[in-house]
Amino acid sequence: MIEGKLVRLRALRPEDLDAQLRWRNDPEVVHWATGGQPRFGPVTREALERFHEARLLEDPRDGAVLTVEERVDGRVIGMADYRDADPFTGRATVGITIGERDRWGGGYGTEALALLLDHLFGARNLRRVELDTWSGNERAMKAFRRLGFVEEGRRRKAVRVGREWYDEVLYGLLREEWEGATAR
Template structure:
């Protein structure tokens, strides 16, 4: 993990070609675009109206809240390509069970031209464990035993 990544924000995992890092205020534009794209909404959340479409105001309020929290508390992360740092998606933990040490990991690759190229699996493998097969080829919901380690 490079020093610049640590200095720019919290990095959760860094894999062979992707990095999971804390949200930044500039990520809001990507989330707004992805969550208002019908194809991304369909694949990312099976058309769940809570995922999208959403207004810029609603996304802004959500980001204000999440940016005040530590990445561990917000449990929402940005997926970047290592080469160049391009933002390509988002990942989140939910259904956290600290006693069992498990959580559900949701990964959405919002950049449609990258769909089917293995980026979701690379996010999952960023902790060094093999990824199970993707459902529907686009969105991955896993029950995982990832340690929730975040480095400042």
């Protein structure tokens, strides 16, 4: 378990799947998390269980899905993950979703991502973390920049949101940038 002031990150439990299922089928959560609708329609509980069972079979050093819960009352409010952690290159890809809309804009996602970065750069000894979002997600991009992520490129008009096309924005953060950041 990794604890901050607002949230803690912990291992996924079976009872967390109900909240994840709700978020993955909430059009507004999906909109901000992915820039669009689920690609294959609504997510079923069975599909979500299969996804997590498959993740349990993978080497945990390669990645993990973590639950984000409030420290005050233990309420499950989101999920964070890292994947493709490669000790040879020292690199991983991360993601964060705060699924409870009443917790949007309150710093919960920023703190959860900061806790995950501390873990990956510290305990996992990675040298680089990367992530992406779509160019319409200004709130996410602001949080990423606040944590020290640098925009490294764009895939132009790569994400469709409704009838519009947006850029996929690619971000990276190096361990020395994280360690030198003062705005955490």
